[in-house]
Amino acid sequence: MKKELWFPSSDMLHEVLPKLSTKDLLKVKCVSKGWQGLISDRSFIKVQLKKMEPLTGFFYQGRYQWCDEDYDCVGFIPIERVTTEVHINVLDFLPESIVILDSSHGLICCRSSFPCHVPAIYICNPVNKEWRKLQWPNPSRESCITLVFDPFKNPIDSFTNFKVVIASQNETSTEGDGYFSFDIYSSATGEWRSSGEICLCNHNVLKKGCVCVQGILYWLTDGDQILMFDPQNEISWLIMVPLPTSQFNLTPEMCMGEAEGKLTYVLISEHGLQLWVLKDHFTSQWDLTFTISLELLEKENYLLKVAENLASNCNSGIPWIGTLAFKDNTLLMRVAADIYVYQFETRKMRHLCSLSALAPKPFFSATVVPYTMSLVPLS
Known part of the structure; x- marks a missing residue:
């Protein structure tokens, strides 16, 4: 039968x-x-x-420090497997070479790679290979571009609505003071508009990317301050970092991230590895939620001479340990020429790959973007 x-x-x-x-x-x-x-x-x-989707991995793209051209190769580092296989050029379904900028709920924001005749901004989903091309007003390689996308506040019933925000650094014509202005693109209208809000600031934004927490944007600057912009209410101000760099003998390594709907600040210095959580952005109040000494970090993860190597490399221009990106209690970091992931919950560190596996040329300066897969459509 x-x-x-x-x-x-x-x-x-x-x-x-x-x-x-x-x-x-x-x-x-x-x-x-x-x-x-x-x-x-x-x-x-x-x-x-x-459903809570786990962090899938990190996009990694090398960056030239003293050149106006962009490096085209984009690598992706998955973190869920014991043995990590780096994927190269997973965004090659786009019509041109790009520079990755930001990611939110599975959507990725990127721009044309320079030099380019008509630079554009792209929003794409690598899972379904769908993408949207946006006109880019006043394109500049130094523009701080980020994606604002929340499928829970803007349901994807009929369309997938998102915003793109550009923070631009300017100088006043009279006194030479610096300030940031903001341009906002809305997919609902298909148009750009300039916000009336400006933020007085004489510091430069570090090339550490932007962190979006509950619709509010944060950029780290080189002046112990964080530039903040709320695109919904069009309000901006500056937040002080937990500890100024003047408190350290060695130049600390830091990056920002997001966990449980809060802004986080990861710091590595001679005092160890620390995780700070922003409690109140109006008063720049932070809580220290995790700290571990370099000696204990070395002992628990079988590293060799962490403090000694950190001190000996302080004048080389390339720190021995670098914080790359943080998301959901997961820190991507570089130790010498290797990439590791550190889980704050388990206090365990795992080797993922070498820098040479990410690109033909191992770049110590890079744009690193946390990524979580989703099925969100753009068509």
């Missing part, structure tokens, strides 16, 4: 499939046309987005 194949009912599919991760959904999407149609439907994606 021939056995009949069993397939779950439609009700069961709607109940079970949204609980799967995006990575697992991509695998079962090929089961049938019905499954493919269901998983590609906006209403299904909206429900599946409510």
Whole structure:
């Protein structure tokens, strides 16, 4: 007697499939046309987005420090596997070479690689290879461009709405004081407009990327201050970092990130590895939630002479340890010419790859963007 194949009912599919991760959904999407149609439907994606998706990995793109050209090669470092296989040029479905800038809920913001005849900004999803090209007003290689996308505040029922914000540094014509101005693109209108808000600041934004926390944008500057801009209310101000660099004998390494809906500040110095959480941005109040000495970090993770190497390399221009990016209690860091991931919850460090695996030329200066997969459509 021939056995009949069993397939779950439609009700069961709607109940079970949204609980799967995006990575697992991509695998079962090929089961049938019905499954493919269901998983590609906006209403299904909206429900599946409510599930907490784990951090997938980090995009890494080397950057020239003393050159006006961009380095085209983009590497992706997955973190979920014990053995890490670096993926190169996963964004090559875009029509030109790009520089990666930011990521939010699976969408990636990038720009044309310079030199370029008509530079543009792209919003894309590498999972479904969909993308949108935006006109870029007053293009500049130094522009601070970031994506603002929250599928929970702006449901993706019919369209996927997002904003792009450009922070530009300017000087007053009279006194020579510096300030930042902001341009905002809305996908709902398809237009750019200049915000009336400016932020007086004489410091430069560090090339550490932007962190978006609950719709508010943060950029780290070279003056112990963080530039903040709220695109919803169009308000900006400056936040002091937890500890000024003048308190350290060695130049500290730092980066910002996000965890549990709060802005975080990771610091490595002669005092060890520290994790600060912003408690109140109006008063620049921070809480120190984690600290570990260099000696204990060395002992727990079988590193050699951390403090000694950190001190001996202080004048080389390339720190022995570098903080690259932070997201959800996961720190991507560089130790010498190797990339590691450090989990604050377990206090464990794991080797991922060497710099040479990310690009033909190992770059110590790079743009690093945390990334979480999603099925969000752009078409």
